Amino acid sequence: MLAIVGTVPSEGFPIISGKITLDDGHIRIDDERVSVNRGTTALMAAATKTAETLGRPAPFGYLVGDIGRGKGSRHLYKYLTEQLPHANFQTLTFHYLQPILNWHEHLQQAIDEMKERPTLIADAGFMYAAKMSGKASQYDLFTPDIGELAFLADEKAPHPFYTRGFMLHDENRVPDLISRAYAHNNAARFLLVKGRQDYLANREGILETVDNPVEEALEAMGGTGDTLTGLVSALIDSGMAIEEAAVVAMKTNRLAGHYAKPTPATQVAEIIHHIPKALAEILEKR
Amino acid sequence: MSPFSFFKSKQEQGALGNHGNADRGIMVFENTSEVIQAENVLKKEGWEIRVMGPPPEIQSGCDLVVEFPLIEELNIFRTLEKEGLPPLEMVPVTSPLLQPVDLFQIKDFGEHIMVRAANMKLTVEKATGNIVNVSGGGCPDVPYLAYEMVGQTLTNAPSPREIGHTLCGYALQLAYEEIQRQCSP
Numbered sequence: 001m002l003a004i005v006g007t008v009p010s011e012g013f014p015i016i017s018g019k020i021t022l023d024d025g026h027i028r029i030d031d032e033r034v035s036v037n038r039g040t041t042a043l044m045a046a047a048t049k050t051a052e053t054l055g056r057p058a059p060f061g062y063l064v065g066d067i068g069r070g071k072g073s074r075h076l077y078k079y080l081t082e083q084l085p086h087a088n089f090q091t092l093t094f095h096y097l098q099p100i101l102n103w104h105e106h107l108q109q110a111i112d113e114m115k116e117r118p119t120l121i122a123d124a125g126f127m128y129a130a131k132m133s134g135k136a137s138q139y140d141l142f143t144p145d146i147g148e149l150a151f152l153a154d155e156k157a158p159h160p161f162y163t164r165g166f167m168l169h170d171e172n173r174v175p176d177l178i179s180r181a182y183a184h185n186n187a188a189r190f191l192l193v194k195g196r197q198d199y200l201a202n203r204e205g206i207l208e209t210v211d212n213p214v215e216e217a218l219e220a221m222g223g224t225g226d227t228l229t230g231l232v233s234a235l236i237d238s239g240m241a242i243e244e245a246a247v248v249a250m251k252t253n254r255l256a257g258h259y260a261k262p263t264p265a266t267q268v269a270e271i272i273h274h275i276p277k278a279l280a281e282i283l284e285k286r
Numbered sequence: 287m288s289p290f291s292f293f294k295s296k297q298e299q300g301a302l303g304n305h306g307n308a309d310r311g312i313m314v315f316e317n318t319s320e321v322i323q324a325e326n327v328l329k330k331e332g333w334e335i336r337v338m339g340p341p342p343e344i345q346s347g348c349d350l351v352v353e354f355p356l357i358e359e360l361n362i363f364r365t366l367e368k369e370g371l372p373p374l375e376m377v378p379v380t381s382p383l384l385q386p387v388d389l390f391q392i393k394d395f396g397e398h399i400m401v402r403a404a405n406m407k408l409t410v411e412k413a414t415g416n417i418v419n420v421s422g423g424g425c426p427d428v429p430y431l432a433y434e435m436v437g438q439t440l441t442n443a444p445s446p447r448e449i450g451h452t453l454c455g456y457a458l459q460l461a462y463e464e465i466q467r468q469c470s471p
Contacts, residue, residue: 133308163404
């Protein structure tokens with residue numbers, strides 16, 4: 001089973017955990033109903049739609065409220081260090097969490113105690129913590145955008161805010177940045193880089209690129225990276241190899257984006273709505 | 287005054303070699319009295335901080351600095367500014383000479399304009415100044431900032447400096463200032 005860990009932008013929102021269901025533009029976990037807009041709920045909704053389309057069980061979600069003060073993230077880190085050693089997940093995806101090194105370390109220890117080591121996927125704040133920890137190579141997949149790739153490639157930067165200027169952000173330099181991230185051991189086993197062209201890479205170099213269809217407006221939309229991470233997480237959890245799951249996810253996300261006929265003002269729920277149709281089409285063409 | 291304006295240009299040293307403190311920052315103050323006051327204010331607010339000697343790269347301020355959680359820089363700066371104690375510098379422990387991002391990427395979509403600063407993107411409808419999207423980023427205040435800002439105009443929206451808490455919030459503040467420059471007549 002896939003588990004997804006992240007936050008919602010609401011202070012005081014308690015830790016909730018359970019199977020994720022979709023309910024009219026919202027996700028539901030336990031008795032809580034949260035709107036799908038961007039961030040972890042968008043990732044959860046995309047993963048749940050993908051699982052539904054594949055006929056797989058619904059993903060499991062862990063959510064807490066945090067508006068950037070880190071209090072909710074700390075509570076959730078602590079909760080997970082207690083829960084994960086007894087859990088049985090094949091895939092674990094970490095998302096919007098305050099990047100805190102000592103809690104990242106505790107969580108790694110809890111994962112080590114799990115009966116079987118899950119496939120580990122990191123995006124957003126948790127990916128920043130994984131890089132800062134020097135243990136990026138213990139992860140199976142990171143899903144950075146171009147700005148975050150530059151941060152992974154900059155061995156000195158503790159956060160994208162401090163990425164040095166010469167790294168930023170020429171999409172033509174993606175292959176160099178990928179090499180540099182691996183050279184400094186700041187990348188997961190695979191990198192899925194989201195951008196005008198999407199890349200799948202590993203330490204050996206670029207394995208695949210996907211650049212069609214192109215919807216320029218998607219770059220401005222909040223949440224399109226979250227949906228891609230949700231797609232690839234659910235596909236990997238279905239038993240697909242990471243290389244194949246990444247390519248299917250890149251193609252599906254772009255096609256769902258295309259079907260949404262986006263403008264720079266379109267919201268990500270529109271894309272999630274089109275995932276089943278786009279995924280079915282991509283899987284059929286395989 | 288920007289807390290980043292006192293950096294000395296000197297050859298950079300060190301990388302994230304000591305990973306244990308890679309998420310920590312250092313605040314430099316004018317004098318020891320300010321260090322002690324800042325320590326008191328921040329400890330009272332529950333921050334995990336400690337007073338220590340400055341690294342050799344720091345060439346301004348007094349001979350004590352305050353170590354703090356780097357990611358929460360924006361929130362801590364705002365707290366100290368309210369108390370009249372803005373630090374001279376706020377820098378990463380592992381690379382004190384790193385500068386915050388100062389490059390912007392601007393993309394014109396016709397009716398909309400997008401500015402990217404580091405990992406944060408802000409998109410505005412040109413004719414109305416309406417903020418239509420916030421994207422990128424990884425700290426938990428990003429969805430919060432998006433929720434508070436999208437649908438508001440640049441003049442009415444709360445600024446990330448006012449309501450953000452993290453370095454992603456700070457990057458969005460820089461994008462917000464740049465897009466205001468781009469949209470001003």
